Amino acid sequence: MSEAFHIISDGSCDLPEKLVEEKNITVVPFYVSFDDKNYVKENVEIGIRDFYQQMVDRKGVYPKSSMPSAQDYMEVFLPFVKEDIPLICICITTKFSGSMQSALNAKAMITEEYPEAEITVIDSCVDTVLQGLYVLEAVELRDSGRSYKETVKRLEEIKNSGRIFFTVGDMEYLKHGGRIGKVTAVAGSVLGIRPVITLKEGEIFPSGIGRGRKRTTEKALELLLDYLAGGLNSECYSICVGFGYDYEEAVAFRDHALETLREKGFDVKEIPIYQIGATISVHTGPYPLGFGILEKAIHS
Secondary structure: OOOOOEEEEEHHHOOOHHHHHHOOEEEEOOEEEOOOOOOEEEOOOEOHHHHHHHHHHOOOOOOEEEOOOHHHHHHHHHHHHHOOOOEEEEEOOOOOOOHHHHHHHHHHHHHHHOOOOOEEEEEOOOOHHHHHHHHHHHHHHHHOOOOHHHHHHHHHHHHHHOEEEEEOOOOHHHHHOOOOOHHHHHHHHHHOEEEEEEEEOOEEEEEEEEEOHHHHHHHHHHHHHHHHHOOOOHHHEEEEEEEOOOHHHHHHHHHHHHHHHHHOOOOOOOOOEEEOOHHHHHHHOOOOEEEEEEEOOOOO
16 A cells, blocks of 8 residues: 655755664755765765764865755656655755755656646755654654645644754854854854854854853753743653764763753653764764754644
8 A cells, every 4th residue: 555645855854764764754865075076965975974084084174065956856756756645845944955946846847747746845944853853743744644734734833843952063164164253263262162053943043152062062951941941841842962973972962961851850751862964064063962852743
């Protein structure tokens, strides 16, 4: 029996390949390059661990990412369209990438030949591991038996609840990408100051600074606690940790967060750890660390 509808995401979702396969999700990868000439598909032609290792080993070389093309999306969409399977395609926030426009262009070209094709392209208004949580909520809706239209409607309702609270290892990549000025970067380097950043509704906002890694990671946790305190019951949210190169640091960060949340009375049973992919780490460097949180699509 064919599925009621199929879920597709661009590679910004940063979900582990094993989980993608288990949940029956199709990912359209981004491209990455270390020389601005030769671009390869992330997780297809270069593994994320290898990508990070190159970032660490080749200090001063700043990789770039490139969005999927309309052709990339067409190649993924067409087999499902030919089987009359409706599609929901979830894309990175349009504030960061033109990936969604590529998907819309592919949809337009396909519906010329297949006017009955059902393809819904959604701006997730988020990115990286938070986009991954959003995609997993789409899976929950699909697998619970919700209809295609019900799923699209509920996804639109919850997406603005998404937040990322994170910090970075240093300011070099933010400076190189023009996210902060040279003077700020130099001052940060001399004083050991790092930013804490919030992503909400598709845009990033400064949420404080701290001297040293411990202070900024604690600030990210404080932001998560504040968000939970002002919203729904904690069991109504999905939470994850996103990390870059250092998995052991991410585990310690997650374990400390779980302990603190429970001490504060929040009923959080688990926090999965997902690796942030190239789409975002080309801007943050190899040591991003923080939380993604999103309202669950189904809760009592």
